[in-house]
Amino acid sequence: MSSEMFTVNNLWIMLAGCMVFMMHLGFASLESGLTRAKNTVNILFKNTMIICIGILSYCVIGFSLMYPDAWGLDGILGWAGIGLDPGADGQTSAYDDGFTYYTDFFFQAMFAATAATIVSGAVAERIKLLPFLVYITLIVSISYPITGSWVWGGGWLDEMGFIDFAGSTLVHSVGGWAALAAVIVLGPRLGKYAKDGTVNPIPGHSLPLACIGVFLLWFGWFGFNGGSVLTADADEVSLVLTTTALSAAAGGIAAALVAFFVTKSADLTMALNGILGGLVAITASADLQSPLTAIAIGLIGGGIVVFSVLAFDRIRIDDPVGAISVHGIVGIWGTLAPGIFGAEAGVGQLGTQAVGILAIGAFTLVFAFIAAFAVKALMGFRVDASEEIEGLDLGEHEMSAYPDFQRVYIKSYHAREI
Amino acid sequence: MSSEMFTVNNLWIMLAGCMVFMMHLGFASLESGLTRAKNTVNILFKNTMIICIGILSYCVIGFSLMYPDAWGLDGILGWAGIGLDPGADGQTSAYDDGFTYYTDFFFQAMFAATAATIVSGAVAERIKLLPFLVYITLIVSISYPITGSWVWGGGWLDEMGFIDFAGSTLVHSVGGWAALAAVIVLGPRLGKYAKDGTVNPIPGHSLPLACIGVFLLWFGWFGFNGGSVLTADADEVSLVLTTTALSAAAGGIAAALVAFFVTKSADLTMALNGILGGLVAITASADLQSPLTAIAIGLIGGGIVVFSVLAFDRIRIDDPVGAISVHGIVGIWGTLAPGIFGAEAGVGQLGTQAVGILAIGAFTLVFAFIAAFAVKALMGFRVDASEEIEGLDLGEHEMSAYPDFQRVYIKSYHAREI
Amino acid sequence: MSSEMFTVNNLWIMLAGCMVFMMHLGFASLESGLTRAKNTVNILFKNTMIICIGILSYCVIGFSLMYPDAWGLDGILGWAGIGLDPGADGQTSAYDDGFTYYTDFFFQAMFAATAATIVSGAVAERIKLLPFLVYITLIVSISYPITGSWVWGGGWLDEMGFIDFAGSTLVHSVGGWAALAAVIVLGPRLGKYAKDGTVNPIPGHSLPLACIGVFLLWFGWFGFNGGSVLTADADEVSLVLTTTALSAAAGGIAAALVAFFVTKSADLTMALNGILGGLVAITASADLQSPLTAIAIGLIGGGIVVFSVLAFDRIRIDDPVGAISVHGIVGIWGTLAPGIFGAEAGVGQLGTQAVGILAIGAFTLVFAFIAAFAVKALMGFRVDASEEIEGLDLGEHEMSAYPDFQRVYIKSYHAREI
Known part of the structure; x- marks a missing residue:
């Protein structure tokens, strides 16, 4: 390999990392x-802390657990030492051709x-x-x-031939399972499900913010999938970017259409989540699909x-x-897709894909439930009802996100909520 | 060419594509x-659908129409087959040195x-x-x-020596013409132009959103113009980025100053649109200008x-x-600029630049008017007055963008509007 | 050096420039x-104008003052001619290996x-x-x-061995000192400091905007520090990105924790500013630290x-x-850090670091105070009290940022303010 x-x-993988940061x-x-x-x-506070905690904890133990030097339990649990250690070759192509x-x-x-x-x-x-x-630090x-x-x-799933290119299961379903366990332990928001079976929609407060979020996620996903080639190989990376773009676009249109036939309205939230669904789905095999199968x-x-x-x-899972x-359900679909x-x-x-999905899902759910119940037992898990009604911003942070506008809002909101 | x-x-063109996505x-x-x-x-729904439809339709027929294998009408209308087909060489430098x-x-x-x-x-x-x-799918x-x-x-304009580096005409004026036709068919918004000739300003609802938009467009334009070099050539791309940055900066300052002398206020919207004007203007010849001519x-x-x-x-074009x-008017200026x-x-x-502007303008306007009238005849084109007053969010989507704040807003707004 | x-x-430095633009x-x-x-x-108007003025003025004289061909005062003040002039070698590696x-x-x-x-x-x-x-044009x-x-x-500080990799002092402290001088000349906002010594918090109007800002700054900082390697060297740039990410994450967590112990609430604004603090601090020596010292x-x-x-x-510095x-205080810390x-x-x-901090701080403060007092004498510096209470948007721009929402806001605000 030439220098x-x-x-x-290496430049591409670094840039891809910066793009994933944008996610x-x-x-x-x-x-x-x-x-x-x-x-x-x-x-916002939670998401700000997550990226900080995520980077630091991955530095201290995560990277070592994920890319072991030596296995304690063969193919199941390994370790490469605490903290980062590039060793003698870590800053050269002797470490890897790509980075x-x-x-x-x-x-x-x-x-x-x-x-x-x-x-x-x-x-x-x-x-x-x-x-x-x-909880999320444990995860x-x-x-x-x-x-x-x-x-x-x-590890063992890799040896078995399990395919998960950029992590439909390893990243997205894992996140989905961890979310599911926590949601089950928490229960639904007050007022979401009425006793008579009605589901009350609780609309998000800013669709421009949601839309900005999805476009940034899509942008970042080009780094997430494209960087997972692990080199800048022109052939492979350009195929991956193309399948990623096509699947996302198809997901957005499919969700908009299906939602239109189901709810009779042009549902922006569903369209946005559909784009994310397209992205999650292609993630396991973006390098193996053609434009047509990506769509x-x-x-x-x-x-x-x-x-x-x-x-x-x-x-009543809220x-x-x-x-x-x-991330969870479409992550399963995405992981099955390269089998189809x-x-x-x-x-x-x-079959191999199913084994991987089940094994990782089972491990993550068991771990997540234990973590959630342990945290709940030790520290509590849910705010009390009055704080939930008033809003967590005042309860947990003594701040409003929009203090110039929200006095009006809080008053009218209470009237609606209580 | 070395691998x-x-x-x-190829890496640069892929990254430039990601940057254009941000636009x-x-x-x-x-x-x-x-x-x-x-x-x-x-x-937001329209813009979300446009990128999805744009990518998919370009995959199915657009790319083939734009880069034909064979011309049906020589230099005017060609075709390269439905869908994507890289062929034997498509993933190597035999396809192109740059990508x-x-x-x-x-x-x-x-x-x-x-x-x-x-x-x-x-x-x-x-x-x-x-x-x-x-309508926009047809466009x-x-x-x-x-x-x-x-x-x-x-095609024929290329043979003639028409210059349009990254698309002042091919992209921006085309968009401008398609917009003009649709706006003429639609008519102005209710209340915009009073019978006595007064023009009522209808201010946008969030200038931070507008400002975010322009900065992201500027960022993306570095990929739009820089990627249009079609290689990562250090000499050419760095010149293009420099002329692009300087022209945008000059456009912003010029619009702010002119607006100040015309309206006596420091008009943020004009300054932002001036930046975009500077960007559109340099797009046709970013590779041919010096810093001074770019300014x-x-x-x-x-x-x-x-x-x-x-x-x-x-x-009364609203x-x-x-x-x-x-995009339209400044696109004309930008396309004339390399002649000056x-x-x-x-x-x-x-003269060649004028021919290209006129030919592409005429084709696009004719196509766009036919498309607009056809769509209008078959499906209608404009929402009814009550929906326009109430807002399209409720009428077309049964959603509000800011449900926690908007009840107040809708009430006060109606009072103002009706 | 191969082409x-x-x-x-060169590609990396161009991309890094685009990332810094996002800042x-x-x-x-x-x-x-x-x-x-x-x-x-x-x-928003100020920030839009700053980037435009910054690019243009740097083109006209700034670049020439900063990278002189010849020194007038040896190591202190030099010049390379007005405007940009690449010369014969400027577009090749004869100018520099990296760009x-x-x-x-x-x-x-x-x-x-x-x-x-x-x-x-x-x-x-x-x-x-x-x-x-x-004022900022002068700066x-x-x-x-x-x-x-x-x-x-x-110049002289470089010869002396002063270390400031990407500008903890050269960029951030300089900005901080220029800010300090202007703030002292201006005085605090009305109502911020009561006569009895109370400090009235004046909360920002949109924490999502603030959060978007900090994440974009963090993203851009990967280009700010990473590009300051001045080549794409895999070894150096990847170390710089790692130390930058770790220091930012550590800064966010430290500020959140310290603020929690001081104010007893989970303060988002402090956490966000803590991330920026971590970024400013690592900027002077991102290439010299290990993961541990970066943290x-x-x-x-x-x-x-x-x-x-x-x-x-x-x-009472508001x-x-x-x-x-x-930027100012943490910029000092960041510049001292490579000495520790x-x-x-x-x-x-x-000691060398301290000399650089003092020399640049003194020069900038003197220059900034002279500039601020001169501008104040010639044009005035502060809006009058009624405009400050009403808001500068109406006073300076005759616009509201959120006209659909703000009528309510302005009324309630006045009630609070006056």
Whole structure:
């Protein structure tokens, strides 16, 4: 490998890491846009802390758990020492053709916090701040890197031939499962599900924020998927960007159409979540699909979002932003897709994909439930009803997100809520 | 060409495509910021659909129409087959020194949707949703790629020596003309022009959103112009970024100054549109100008914006965001500029530029009027007056963009409007 | 140097320049978010003009003052001619291994406007528009490039061995000092400090805007620090991105924790400013630190922010966004840090760092006070009390930032203010 090629490969992975960083702003914007103004400071604070905690904890133990030097339990649990250690070769192509040790860490650390950030939206508007931060620290520093090591760290699922290119399961479903466990332990928001079975919509307070969030996530996803090629190879990366763009576009249109036929209105929130569904769906096999199969995967991913969001409401799983549907359920679909479409499709592969989905889902759910119950027992998990009604911004932060406008808002809001 | 150089060239074009993608968030932010809160969901929905439709339709037929394998009508109308087909060489430098087939598609697809998105702002606050989507699909999938093929596809205008580096005419004026036709067919917003000749200002609801939009557009434009070099050549790309930055800065200052002398106030909206004017103006010849001529082109472009916006209001062409001025009129100026300033300036070149402007303007206007009247006849084009007064968000989407704040707003607004 | 390596180096510096450009949107968002809605158009207008003026004035004289061909006063004041002149070698690697002349200008021009933009937040809500623009033009086109030439232009501080990798002092402290001088000349906002010694909090009007601003600044900082390597060297740039990310994360957590212990609430504004503190702190030596020392530098930087913000309020220096603390005070800490931590640490180095801090601080403060008093004498500096109460948006711009919402706001606001 020439030093020029190493430099250009490494440059791409660094830039891809910067683009994935933008996804954190995307999540912060999307989640605050899709929830109420009285809880906005809380969402923003959580997302600000998640990226900080995510980077630091991944530096201290996550990177080491995910890319072990040596396995304690073969292919299941390994370790590479506390903190970062590039060793003698870490800053040269002897470490990897595509990147230095620090580039590897930088890119992977940006990924790691993503899984945690998915949880944040699902549990919004009712979770206590400190227990939440402890919960996601456990997920991002222990659970996520362990299941990650099974595939990207060269563990047992990788040996088995499980395909998950950029993490439909490893990142998105893991985030979805962690969100599901927390939501079940928390229960729904006050007023969301009436006794007579009615589902009360609780609309988000700023659709421009939500829209900014989704576009930034889409932008960042070009780095998320494109960087997962792990080199700047022109052939592979350009295919990945193309399949990613097509699947996202197809997901947006599918969700808008399905929502229109189901609800008879042009539903912006569904269209936006459909784009994310298209993105999550293509993530496991963006490098294996053609434009045509990418569109098919995105269309199905976008359609699933609508039905899944409605289904979770029917079983009274309250997820304010639809994160469990978008990342969890569509993450399953995306992980199955390379068994059905594309270069590696086949019944055997489909079976392997199912094994991976089940194994990682089971581990993450068990870990997440234990973590959630432990945190709940030790610190409590949910704010009390009066704080929930007043809003977490005043209760947890003694601030309003929009103090020049919100006095009016808070008054009128209370009138509606109580 | 070494594989290293091919890889770095291709990397730059892919990244430039990602940056152009950000322009779609820029347009969504700018257009929603410059219109009223009661129509915000509608604008965001349109812009979300445009990027999805743009990418997909460009995949199915647009890319093929714009870069034909074979001409049906020589230099005027060609075709390269439905869908994407990289062929045997598409993923190597045998396709092009600068990029793979898929990189080419990715970059061009991001461009294509831009022309459509320009329309969206001009027709805001009164157009029906579905007819709008049909209209812009026709523009982006048929009209834009046909005129595009005349220059970038190697058609008759390219043979003639017409200069349009990154698309002052091919992208921006085309968008401006398509907007103009639609606006004429639609008519002005209710209450904009009083019977006594007064022009009522209808201020946009969020200047921070508008400002975010313009900065993102400026950022994306570095990819739009810089990527149009079609390689990462250090010499050319760095000149293009410099002329682009200088022209934008000059446009912003010129528009602010001119607006100050005309209206006696420091007009943020004009300054922002002046920056865009500087960007549109330099787009046709960013590679041919010096820093000094780039500043001159930007100053004139920014000044034109102010006079053009005022002139369109005088003839009762209602363009809520100034898109026809910024993209259409300044697009003409930008396309004439390389006949006046820079390496290729001369009377002969100026004549060639005028031919291209007229030919593409005429084709686009004719196509756009036919499309607009056809859509109007089949589906209607404008919402009814009560929906326009109430806002398209409730009428077309049954949602508010800011439900926590807008009850107050809607009440006070009605009082003002009716 | 191969042409491939030159192309990839140059590509990175161009991209880094684009990323630094995004910091201007970051500052515009942060500063408008942290101030009141009635002054939002004013902040946005100022930040829009700053980037335009910054780029143009740096083109005309700044670049020449900062990177002199010849010294008039040896190592202190030099000149390279008016305007841009790449000369014969400017577009090749003969100019520099890492970039062309125009890339150099593009990257440095984006930097230059940063120092000016720091001032904008500190003087918000009370400064007159035109005098402000004159003031920052003087700073960005004369003061900033002269002190810049002392280090990056090869002047006396560079010869002395002063370390300031990407500008903790050269950019951030300079901005902080220029802000401090202007704030002292201006005085505090009406109502901020009561006669009995009470400090009245004046909360910013939109925390989502502030949060968007900080994330964009963080993103842009990867270009600010990473590009300051001045090549795409895989080893160095990846280390810089890693130390930058770790210090920012540590700064956010430290500020959140310290603020929690001091004020007993989870303070989003402090956490956001803590991230910026971590970024400013690592900027002087991002290339010299290890992950561990980067975390230490960020933790201290974030902690300093909280104490500094509280201390300035105690001495009645009214800085609405905390810019003097974040950029000025933490800039000092960041510049001292390479004397304490990392590859070059030592008592001698610490002394050299102190000399640079004092020399640049003294020059900037003297220049800034003279500029501020001169501008004040000639044009006035502060709006009158009635305009300040009504808001600068109406007074200076005859516009509201949120006209659909603000009528209510303005009424209720007046009631509170007067």
